[in-house]
Amino acid sequence: MPTEPRNAVLDRLPTWNFLVATGLLLGLAYPPNPVGLFGAVGLVPLLYVLRRAATWKQAFRWSYGSFLLFSALTTWWVGSWQSKTEPYLMISCLLLIIIHPLFFVIPMLLYRWVMRRASPFHALLFLPFLWTGGEYLHALTDASYPWLTLGNTQTYNHYFIQFIEFTGVWGLSFVLLAINCALTALLFAAGADIPQQQRRQVRRVGLGVLAAAILLPYAHGILRDESPTKGGGMTTTIIQPNVDPWDKWEQVDTVNQIELNGQMTRKAVAALQQKPDMVLWVETAIPRTLTTPGAEGRMAEVMELVNSIDVPLMSGFPDYHRYSDTEPIPPSSKIGVEYGAAGQLDSFRYDHFNSVGLFVPGKGLTGVYHKMQLVPFGERIPFADDLPFLIKMLTWDMGISAWGRGQSITVFDLPLRNGQPAKGGAVICFESVYPNVVRKFVDSGANFLTVVTNDGWYLGTTGPLQHQRFALLRAIENRRPIARAANTGISCFISPNGEIYNETEQNVAAAITDQLELRSGRTLYTRWGDWWPQLCLLAAAMFAVAIALRRHRSA
The missing domain is CATH 1.10.1760 (Arp2/3 complex 21 kDa subunit ARPC3)
Structure with missing residues (x-):
């Protein structure tokens, strides 16, 4: 001894x-x-x-x-x-x-x-x-x-x-x-x-x-x-609607979130001397699907806004995907039924995803990213593909604990007002705590990042404050600017060296506009990962x- x-x-x-x-x-x-x-x-x-x-x-x-x-x-x-x-x-x-x-x-x-x-x-x-x-x-x-x-x-x-x-x-x-x-x-x-x-x-x-x-x-x-460089980049307007998340999901059929966010967006863009390169809405700012049969009216409402302000919009929304017979179908996917051509009852598999899409004037929805790193229990039951029966047992009343899990990174192509192209990665809420998830966006070509979140579930606690601070670590790891849009705050901009600027207060409706310094190089961490x-x-x-x-x- x-x-x-x-x-x-x-x-x-x-x-x-x-x-x-x-x-x-x-x-x-x-x-x-x-x-x-x-x-x-x-x-x-x-x-x-x-x-x-x-x-x-x-x-x-x-x-x-x-x-x-x-x-x-x-x-x-x-x-x-x-x-x-x-x-x-x-x-x-x-x-x-x-x-x-x-x-x-x-x-x-x-x-x-x-x-x-x-x-x-x-x-x-x-x-x-x-x-x-x-x-x-x-x-x-x-x-x-x-x-x-x-x-x-x-x-x-x-x-x-x-x-x-x-x-x-x-x-x-x-x-x-x-x-x-x-x-x-x-x-x-x-x-x-x-x-x-x-x-x-x-x-x-x-x-x-x-x-x-x-x-x-x-x-x-x-x-x-x-020092953070704000010139020569892209101008972004962030909309912080400050919607009670509990009411948002319970009253989803009676409160038009597209109209609410749209009014704030029109007002914010009209107040600027020059239009921004992009408007950023928060996680599930649009709380209904846009791609399911019968959702054409909601999609038209979004595109009417985008075309009228002539500015691309990046927004969170729940996306729907119906699996074809040739696709790998996760065991945790949901089962739907419909009447076939002969009147028989057929079943099919589908999923809803916590997603972000890019809506471009004159082009429509040009890209969608499905969240890959889901909150354990809050958004998805751990090991759901191995134990799919747990999903029905443990889905909570808000109906958001059984999201499908995305399988790949999406990098959005954003046309800037100066004619130059930009590539963006959309990080959704909890994903911003995972270095390797964020790194993959930059390694795939993103020269700016966004973080969209709904921290209103935890308003008045330390959670939203911690969540905001952790995002600056992702900016430094990859030397990328971040625009962070949070439903009830804190929305802000983060420079590639981790400095937070132009941040909002919590529990207020707000719109902020600032510039992001676009970067193209890759750090050692971006290239080599963990x-x-x-x-x-x-x-x-x-x-x-x-x-x-x-x-x-x-x-």
Whole structure:
């Protein structure tokens, strides 16, 4: 059994002090709190105290307790907690708070495993690779919820985060873990039972890691920083209708959302000296399908607006697709019936998709994108294609928890007023939390991005504020401008270096117009994708095998 370092002052504190400290520090590290520093130190108390755990079960309980507090502080808003909230949504929130900490517990158990088989210092060397790889694996699952990726804590740290154009937000998580682990190593090295030579060595390495992890990102950010260029780009008008989402879906037949958004659009465009290159509406701004039989009137209403203002419109709407016999048909698709030519009753398969379309004057609907990354439970039951019977059991009253899942990226061709072409990618709501999803739009040629969302379900909570801040990470990763349209706010523009400008207030109807600086180059992250967490995962696996073999030989 390796010698465990002791610290006379810290070892007198009760275990629960450390567990609560980690939960509080991590919980407060996320937006809208501008204290991302807590993300760099929040794990230190737990990493330090886990050496006290006599069994893996005790380590599990301690880790789970810390991360349960962390999860409750950061994701309580998922339940909405408004007077009209569905009980199902509140239950989903409670399940998320209870289950999600398990994803963080696994790295802690493996950290303790290495600590027991090698040393605390080996475990601290191992953890940044393991944690980063684990975050990546979690984001791949059908029930993924990467909202609490540790790198997301740094959205107020402008210069520090610019290097994610190389690694994605995963590199930011790695650096934060390295700082946490270096600080913990320095605490371990202060123990009275550590040999003097080892203490000096750990201090040199720990201080070196701290210096590199802090100074290198800042140096790159300061040297790389540039002022956002608003000239020579494309002008976009964003419409924020501020519609109660509960009323919107319940009164879908009596409230004409096309007319409401259209009136705001006409007024906004008329107030400008020069027409914009594009108008952007929010997620499901048009809450009814436009391509089903009988929807011709709604499509005509949209195109009448687009043709009259002579400006392309990008808008969210639910799209309908009927599968042909030659297409792959997802098991989770819906079954419809109709009378055939001979009067018999025939069945067919179809899906509705949470979608964004581009409507161009004189041309009509020129492209549609179907959302690929759906909110677990809120928009789609996880593993629905494997367990399609769950869809009927778990569809909530708003009727929006059984969307079909899109299968491919769509990049829209937008004709600008100056005659130049532009290519845009439309990211829908929850997708903006997934680096690899957003990256694919840019890798496919998009030189600007839009994010359309309906955060009104969570108005008055921290959720919409967090969601807005996370979008700036996608701008930096791909060096692309973003126009963000949110039903009840916050709508805004984001420069390629992550600066937010011309943002709206929440819970107000608004129209904002500004320019987006179009870009054509691709960052390392855009080209290579999630290479860094994959490398971390490989390194963690090799490290674990080496520790296991070392233990086996010594036995």
